[in-house]
Amino acid sequence: MRPVYMVSGGVSKFEKARPDATFQKMVKxxxxxxxxxxxxxxxxxxxxxxxxxxxxxxxxxxxxxxxxTDYLGLCPKPNKRVEGGGATGGLCFxxxxxxxxSGRMNVCAAYGFETMSHVxxxxxxxxIALASDVNFDYPVGGFYSGYYAMMVNRHMHEFGTTVEQLAxxxxxxxxxxxxxxxxxxxxxxxxxxxxxxxxxAYPLTLLDICVMSDGAATCLLADEETAFRLTDRPVxxxxxxxxxxxxxxxxxxxxxxxLAPNEKKSDYRKLKYPxxxxxxxxxxxxxxxxxxxxxxxxIREIDFVELHDAYTSSEIQTYEDLALCKYxxxxxxxxxxxxxxxxxxxxxxxxxxxxIPVNPSGGLIACGHPVGATGxxxxxxxxxxxxxxxxxxxxxxxxxxAKANRxxxxxxxxxxxxxxxxxxxxxx
Amino acid sequence: MAKKNxxxxxxxxxxxxxxxxxxxxxNVPLPQDLKRLKTMSPIVIKHPYLVEYIHSYGQxxxxxxxxxxxxxxxxxxxxxNYTYATPRLACxxxxxxxxxxxxxxxxxxxxFTTCYFGSEEFLKETPFHLVLVEFDGVDTLFLSRLxxxxxxxxxxxxxxxxxRFRRNSQLKPTDVYFVPGE
Numbered sequence: 001m002r003p004v005y006m007v008s009g010g011v012s013k014f015e016k017a018r019p020d021a022t023f024q025k026m027v028k029x030x031x032x033x034x035x036x037x038x039x040x041x042x043x044x045x046x047x048x049x050x051x052x053x054x055x056x057x058x059x060x061x062x063x064x065x066x067x068x069t070d071y072l073g074l075c076p077k078p079n080k081r082v083e084g085g086g087a088t089g090g091l092c093f094x095x096x097x098x099x100x101x102s103g104r105m106n107v108c109a110a111y112g113f114e115t116m117s118h119v120x121x122x123x124x125x126x127x128i129a130l131a132s133d134v135n136f137d138y139p140v141g142g143f144y145s146g147y148y149a150m151m152v153n154r155h156m157h158e159f160g161t162t163v164e165q166l167a168x169x170x171x172x173x174x175x176x177x178x179x180x181x182x183x184x185x186x187x188x189x190x191x192x193x194x195x196x197x198x199x200x201a202y203p204l205t206l207l208d209i210c211v212m213s214d215g216a217a218t219c220l221l222a223d224e225e226t227a228f229r230l231t232d233r234p235v236x237x238x239x240x241x242x243x244x245x246x247x248x249x250x251x252x253x254x255x256x257x258x259l260a261p262n263e264k265k266s267d268y269r270k271l272k273y274p275x276x277x278x279x280x281x282x283x284x285x286x287x288x289x290x291x292x293x294x295x296x297x298x299i300r301e302i303d304f305v306e307l308h309d310a311y312t313s314s315e316i317q318t319y320e321d322l323a324l325c326k327y328x329x330x331x332x333x334x335x336x337x338x339x340x341x342x343x344x345x346x347x348x349x350x351x352x353x354x355x356i357p358v359n360p361s362g363g364l365i366a367c368g369h370p371v372g373a374t375g376x377x378x379x380x381x382x383x384x385x386x387x388x389x390x391x392x393x394x395x396x397x398x399x400x401x402a403k404a405n406r407x408x409x410x411x412x413x414x415x416x417x418x419x420x421x422x423x424x425x426x427x428x
Numbered sequence: 429m430a431k432k433n434x435x436x437x438x439x440x441x442x443x444x445x446x447x448x449x450x451x452x453x454x455n456v457p458l459p460q461d462l463k464r465l466k467t468m469s470p471i472v473i474k475h476p477y478l479v480e481y482i483h484s485y486g487q488x489x490x491x492x493x494x495x496x497x498x499x500x501x502x503x504x505x506x507x508x509n510y511t512y513a514t515p516r517l518a519c520x521x522x523x524x525x526x527x528x529x530x531x532x533x534x535x536x537x538x539x540f541t542t543c544y545f546g547s548e549e550f551l552k553e554t555p556f557h558l559v560l561v562e563f564d565g566v567d568t569l570f571l572s573r574l575x576x577x578x579x580x581x582x583x584x585x586x587x588x589x590x591x592r593f594r595r596n597s598q599l600k601p602t603d604v605y606f607v608p609g610e
Binding site for chain 2: 019020021057060120122123125126129133134135136137139140141142143145146149150151153154157198199200201202203246248249250251252253254276
């Protein structure tokens with residue numbers, strides 16, 4: 001395998017609805033933005049591409065991938081669609097990494113999109129719930145917010161996590177997004193606002209849950225030699241990991257914790273793992289990526305994280321899977337302030353702010369979640385953070401971290417069925 | 429003179445309900461000047477997307493036959509001595525074919541939620557409670573609905589529940605549901 005770099009990225013701003021554009025045009029907007037940011041890259045230098053979208057139901061256009069590809073003028077070069085639920089974008093990013101790492105391509109484009117506005121919200125929830133077993137789970141009342149609510153109720157029972165701790169994640173991510181012009185929801189909230197908003201699936205309220213979006217994102221990846229020819233600030237992808245788990249969360253085992261390098265067996269004497277409170281796929285993906293990147297103490301060795309916060313609860317669960325804290329410590333981790341940005345006033349009293357900022361962009365909860373684009377959007381925002389080019393791309397430098405040499409991106413599907421983790425580092 | 433506390437007549441969220449109905453339109457005007465086309469509003473149409481889908485429960489079929497006869501069936505791997513509450517005909521640990529076994533009809537709430545919204549298909553049934561049920565001697569959980577308690581605050585993790593069955597089977601997993609036990 002050879003080193004792989006990200007050389008550019010672009011996002012077509014996520015919106016509730018984009019009736020003015022088809023999916024091809026949204027992809028083109030993000031692709032053109034990425035191309036314009038590396039003028040030395042000409043389209044003929046792109047050897048092939050990977051495309052991602054989650055649901056054929058939302059698109060109602062089979063083989064939409066090739067239609068995005070031909071719109072970009074990338075035929076007759078290699079292309080394929082990558083799909084894996086909510087982790088579709090993360091899997092697409094890693095598929096492009098594979099194409100370059102293997103030597104098959106020197107430059108590979110990864111782009112993804114989703115058009116969720118084409119059906120009303122509750123029909124959209126039905127489409128998403130079809131990503132649960134249609135024999136046993138969907139017909140009982142298939143609803144992803146319900147599934148995540150059951151998981152967090154068990155997490156609260158097991159570890160004492162509180163709804164106020166969940167609400168703090170929402171306050172944090174919405175406030176970060178306040179400074180991100182790409183975000184769909186830019187709002188200053190209080191814990192009370194989150195708790196007082198409409199109950200969707202007990203204990204998750206409307207503001208604990210991400211929204212549906214239309215949008216697209218593009219990442220451009222290249223081998224080392226090409227990367228340094230194109231830009232003097234390429235970002236190296238030093239670790240990739242992909243984990244899986246059983247589709248039905250009721251089938252998950254109740255066994256032993258898969259230990260991170262900074263944990264020991266005695267940390268978890270009584271914990272049955274993963275049960276429905278933790279994501280074994282997330283832990284597995286994280287550990288693979290850490291091993292490849294040579295990370296043994298993630299909280300000290302990583303500067304920031306962009307993770308898949310489809311729910312405030314899953315952000316807390318994911319802190320633990322990624323070993324940013326011990327299993328069970330996720331609620332305290334946010335309460336103490338560790339994942340908050342050091343420079344932003346959240347209107348909260350925080351003891352230890354900014355140990356490791358999580359979702360500096362605002363995450364899915366505030367930026368939106370056009371499924372096939374989401375994992376790629378995270379890569380673009382992390383790329384700009386590491387490049388130090390947040391001010392250039394956001395038109396506002398508030399979210400630029402002083403130290404952003406190494407970031408982690410995390411994409412997550414189903415009730416934790418596919419999870420990807422990739423490590424991005426300053427390459428120059 | 430303005431009143432100190434004028435009655436609030438409308439808030440920012442005062443809106444008429446958006447409907448998915450509309451008017452049939454067959455033609456739209458086109459400007460003479462083609463340069464103006466790029467500023468044209470998008471044309472949005474609506475059409476149905478319905479299918480009658482033939483779904484086979486395949487190797488899971490006996491589970492549904494069990495429900496229509498008041499029995500809850502799971503599967504067991506004899507080699508691993510591992511029992512699946514939601515049946516699967518292949519053991520995930522050793523790969524062997526599993527055997528059908530009858531599950532107990534009493535268990536405990538492993539976790540729960542109350543759905544106030546849901547997928548369109550189930551929206552009219554909200555609010556409803558979802559539970560994952562754990563059974564003694566069974567290694568995995570079972571997703572079902574809980575009837576009886578009114579509010580989520582009335583449900584406790586660990587509380588005893590027992591299975592009930594629809595008299596007229598619909599051949600759906602909702603043919604079984606749970607109610608609080610003793």
